[in-house]
Amino acid sequence: MDIKTLVLALALGNLSLCAALFFFEYESKKSLTLSTWAIAKQCQAVAWFLLYFRGVVPELLSGPIANGLLMVGLAFDAGALWEGYGRMAWQKYLYPALAVAGGVLLAMQVLDTDPALRIAIGSLMVGFFFLAGVMALARAWRDGSMLRRFLVVTMFALTLVVVGRGLLTAAFPDGLSWVSPNLMQLFGFGGFYLMMLTNAFGYLLLSREKLQSELARLEVSDPLTDVPNRRGFYQALAPWMALARRPGQPTAMIILALDQFKRVNDSYGHAAGDAALKTMVETCKKQLRDSDLMGRLGGAEFAIQLPRTSLEDALMVAERIRCAIEAMPVKTERAVIKLTASMGVTTIRADDSTVSLFKRADEALQAAKVRGENQVAQPPEPMSMEALS
Numbered sequence: 001m002d003i004k005t006l007v008l009a010l011a012l013g014n015l016s017l018c019a020a021l022f023f024f025e026y027e028s029k030k031s032l033t034l035s036t037w038a039i040a041k042q043c044q045a046v047a048w049f050l051l052y053f054r055g056v057v058p059e060l061l062s063g064p065i066a067n068g069l070l071m072v073g074l075a076f077d078a079g080a081l082w083e084g085y086g087r088m089a090w091q092k093y094l095y096p097a098l099a100v101a102g103g104v105l106l107a108m109q110v111l112d113t114d115p116a117l118r119i120a121i122g123s124l125m126v127g128f129f130f131l132a133g134v135m136a137l138a139r140a141w142r143d144g145s146m147l148r149r150f151l152v153v154t155m156f157a158l159t160l161v162v163v164g165r166g167l168l169t170a171a172f173p174d175g176l177s178w179v180s181p182n183l184m185q186l187f188g189f190g191g192f193y194l195m196m197l198t199n200a201f202g203y204l205l206l207s208r209e210k211l212q213s214e215l216a217r218l219e220v221s222d223p224l225t226d227v228p229n230r231r232g233f234y235q236a237l238a239p240w241m242a243l244a245r246r247p248g249q250p251t252a253m254i255i256l257a258l259d260q261f262k263r264v265n266d267s268y269g270h271a272a273g274d275a276a277l278k279t280m281v282e283t284c285k286k287q288l289r290d291s292d293l294m295g296r297l298g299g300a301e302f303a304i305q306l307p308r309t310s311l312e313d314a315l316m317v318a319e320r321i322r323c324a325i326e327a328m329p330v331k332t333e334r335a336v337i338k339l340t341a342s343m344g345v346t347t348i349r350a351d352d353s354t355v356s357l358f359k360r361a362d363e364a365l366q367a368a369k370v371r372g373e374n375q376v377a378q379p380p381e382p383m384s385m386e387a388l389s
Contacts (some may be wrong), residue, residue: 003182004052006189011048013196014073017041036083037203040076043069044196064109071101071125077199078132084206085136094132101125116173123166123188130159130195137206147209151202158198161191222296224274225281233295233303234354240307241357244348252306252314255344255361256284256321259373261300264337272332276339279330287321303361311347311378318343318376326374340374 021038050057050066075094082090104125108118137144138152165188168176175181220232228236240251258264258280265273277300284294284304293305304321306314322341330337344364348357360379368377 003185003189006186006193007048007052010189010193010196011045011052013193013200014041014045014048017200018045036076037080040073040080041200042073043076044073047073064105067105067122068102071098071105071129074126074129075132078129078136080203081133081136084203084210085139087136090132090136094129097128097132101128116170120166120170123163123169126166127159127163130155130162133199134159137202145209147202147205151198151206154198155195155202158191158195162188162195165191225278225296227281227302228293228295230295230297233293233297233305236293236295237305237354240305241348241352241354244352245350249308250310250347252309252311252317252345252347253357253361254304254306254314254318254321255297255358255365256302256304256318256341257343257365257369258300258325259340259342259369261339264339268332268334268337272330272334272337275332276330276337279328280325280339280341283324283328284321287317287324303358309347311345314345314347315376315378318345322374322376342368342373343376344368345376345378 018038018041021041047066047069050062050069054062054066056062075098079090079094082088104121107113108121113121134152134155137148137155141149141152144152165184168179168184169181169188173181175184220228220235222229244251258276261273261276264276281294281296281302284302288294288304288306291307295303295305297303306317309317322343325339325341328339330339342365344361344367346357346361346364352360364377364379367380368375371377
């Protein structure tokens with residue numbers, strides 16, 4: 001494959017990615033990361049087409065403008081990777097770098113710099129933007145997936161190929177005894193082509209990986225309050241149920257229900273009810289330890305797991321939460337809402353199943369409601385045989 005064919009392949013490859021993104025987003029709302037990545041591919045496609053038609057289009061277009069668009073595309077490639085991991089401030093760093101790169105390209109054009117030096121400086125600038133993308137993927141290396149690690153290693157190696165080609169061209173403009181200038185140029189453009197493929201497939205696979213991770217999280221998390229849902233809470237509770245069969249400190253359980261919550265929704269609307277739930281959860285978390293776990297069972301009913309906590313201590317924690325909720329004003333557009341909560345408290349017993357545990361905690365909750373709501377109660381003591389006789 002000659003250089004001209006590689007340049008055309010780069011142009012058509014980026015153009016096909018633009019078309020694929022267009023049809024993918026045709027009937028869906030664009031995300032910011034996909035928009036940034038689409039801009040990157042558009043700029044690179046135009047740049048490679050201008051370079052392909054060098055000698056046909058004016059030198060201004062196939063020279064500094066094409067190289068400038070290429071730098072913009074590479075910078076946006078890196079920016080899309082940073083955005084994909086929640087780092088939206090990449091513009092603060094890459095925009096100034098782009099301005100510097102554009103100034104250098106223009107200066108080299110005006111000063112008619114030696115072509116070999118121009119290639120070396122250009123390859124270093126390309127390498128900088130490649131490395132910016134590599135750094136985005138390399139964050140949290142230990143927690144990263146094997147896909148991310150593969151992309152980091154591969155993109156770093158291709159960066160070395162592209163930069164090395166530029167530096168070798170500057171140092172040995174006539175080539176080496178075993179490497180001709182054309183072969184070095186072919187290696188450089190081959191590195192560009194492989195980087196395009198790696199970046200494209202890597203970005204799409206990472207987006208799919210992120211989506212799958214988010215779907216898995218939503219299966220066990222309540223989207224409104226950002227605490228575990230019933231399924232997630234039961235999963236987290238399972239090992240503590242097993243530990244209850246061993247001697248040691250008990251694990252306590254609190255079932256919390258907001259009093260008269262239906263009236264809040266009926267009087268102020270569901271938006272106000274959602275705001276009340278989120279505020280209540282934030283208030284509860286302030287009263288809990290990092291090791292404690294709060295989950296939403298459904299509606300306005302929540303469960304709180306207190307590891308290594310006796311019944312007496314759990315009753316104190318529940319009372320503290322009750323007072324905090326009672327003193328918590330929920331400000332909405334229509335009113336300031338006052339809330340109260342009733343709570344049932346128990347501990348996990350060695351012979352408990354999930355059903356028996358929640359049945360006992362619910363009995364305690366019902367006892368709190370019977371006593372007039374805004375109460376903390378423990379399960380009623382079972383009646384002895386002597387009392388029944």
